[in-house]
Amino acid sequence: MSPVRRCSRTACGRPAVATLTYVYADSTAVLGPLATYAEPHCYDLCAEHSERLTAPRGWEVVRLSDPSAPSRPSGDDLEALANAVREAARPQDRGDGTRGGGQTGVGRRGHLRVLRSPDS
Numbered sequence: 523m524s525p526v527r528r529c530s531r532t533a534c535g536r537p538a539v540a541t542l543t544y545v546y547a548d549s550t551a552v553l554g555p556l557a558t559y560a561e562p563h564c565y566d567l568c569a570e571h572s573e574r575l576t577a578p579r580g581w582e583v584v585r586l587s588d589p590s591a592p593s594r595p596s597g598d599d600l601e602a603l604a605n606a607v608r609e610a611a612r613p614q615d616r617g618d619g620t621r622g623g624g625q626t627g628v629g630r631r632g633h634l635r636v637l638r639s640p641d642s
Contacts (some may be wrong), residue, residue: 527560529568536564541577551577554586 525536541557542565544550553572557564567575577583 530565536568539573549581
């Protein structure tokens with residue numbers, strides 16, 4: 523027997539990443555992280571089948587996220603990163619009426635600059 527649990531779907535041999543259980547009384551399918559051990563009335567699913575999971579009409583699908591799984595960046599994260607890049611690229615006023623960060627730019631293309639090392 524293989525130590526890696528496989529997807530319960532017929533003819534799918536991919537490794538399981540999620541466990542599906544049903545709560546018949548509530549007409550709910552619950553898809554969560556892979557259970558610690560296999561249960562007889564639960565179904566282990568691979569990533570592809572867990573993403574494509576649908577439930578019968580009138581049923582609700584509850585997807586529980588795995589807190590230890592790496593999260594994908596959201597639109598807010600990407601916008602914050604873009605704003606930080608814009609802020610870093612904006613010339614700073616040095617107080618004597620001139621602009622610049624005190625470092626000499628060697629070349630400029632778009633909003634990025636090549637800076638000389640302070641040692642040279």
